[in-house]
Amino acid sequence: MRRQVSLEEISDGKLYTAQDLVKADCRGCEGCSACCRGMGQSVLLDPLDVRMLERGTGKDFAGLLAAHIELCVADGIVLPCLKMAGDEEACTFLDGEGRCSVHAFRPGICRLFPLGRYYEESGFRYFLQTRECPKKDRSKIRVRKWLDIPDLEIYEEYILTWHRFLQVCERESKDLDGDSLRILQTYLLRTFYETPWLGEDFYSEFYARLAQVKERLGL
Ligand code: SF4
Numbered sequence: 498m499r500r501q502v503s504l505e506e507i508s509d510g511k512l513y514t515a516q517d518l519v520k521a522d523c524r525g526c527e528g529c530s531a532c533c534r535g536m537g538q539s540v541l542l543d544p545l546d547v548r549m550l551e552r553g554t555g556k557d558f559a560g561l562l563a564a565h566i567e568l569c570v571a572d573g574i575v576l577p578c579l580k581m582a583g584d585e586e587a588c589t590f591l592d593g594e595g596r597c598s599v600h601a602f603r604p605g606i607c608r609l610f611p612l613g614r615y616y617e618e619s620g621f622r623y624f625l626q627t628r629e630c631p632k633k634d635r636s637k638i639r640v641r642k643w644l645d646i647p648d649l650e651i652y653e654e655y656i657l658t659w660h661r662f663l664q665v666c667e668r669e670s671k672d673l674d675g676d677s678l679r680i681l682q683t684y685l686l687r688t689f690y691e692t693p694w695l696g697e698d699f700y701s702e703f704y705a706r707l708a709q710v711k712e713r714l715g716l
Pocket residue numbers: 523525526527529530531532533610611629630631632
């Protein structure tokens with residue numbers, strides 16, 4: 498979901514690559530779960546996020562929808578996001594101690610926090626959100642280490658591809674009437690989320706599905 502704010506308003510004004518050091522290390526987030534509460538529908542899930550949650554929890558997409566995630570409209574496209582529940586609007590994956598019960602397979606946006614992605618013409622870089630995380634004594638850590646994602650270059654390429662694809666879908670969907678838009682939204686949801694990812698090589702399967710969708714939609 499795009500945010501209509503300037504980088505200077507929400508960050509230290511710098512952009513980081515995966516190799517850079519950044520003051521993001523909350524050292525275990527001891528006693529804090531602020532970024533797991535009150536996030537509204539902002540923790541959007543990409544297809545890999547959902548696949549990892551499915552594998553980690555043993556639930557299929559319908560099972561996740563029943564308890565932990567919900568559907569929202571982001572820039573015209575229906576996407577799943579983490580559900581914030583109860584009076585405290587807490588992520589349903591928070592355990593009784595205020596810790597993430599799916600830490601090993603948490604979504605990409607959770608891995609980033611307090612970093613964010615800043616998309617540019619040629620790719621994206623990372624920025625440090627300065628208003629969101631209350632821990633002030635954060636240490637410096639390499640972005641790559643903070644994210645802790647295997648095959649980071651391949652992952653980054655996938656994130657960029659998915660982002661650009663959603664942008665194209667958003668642009669193309671603007672002129673659609675209500676029924677056509679619903680058909681498109683349902684098709685995307687079914688293709689990238691509801692249909693299980695069965696193979697071990699997620700990225701190959703993702704790019705195959707993407708090519709199929711692009712061909713079918715004439716994108
Ligand atoms: S707000 Fe900062 S310290 Fe608190 S849980 Fe999130 S990343 Fe950790």
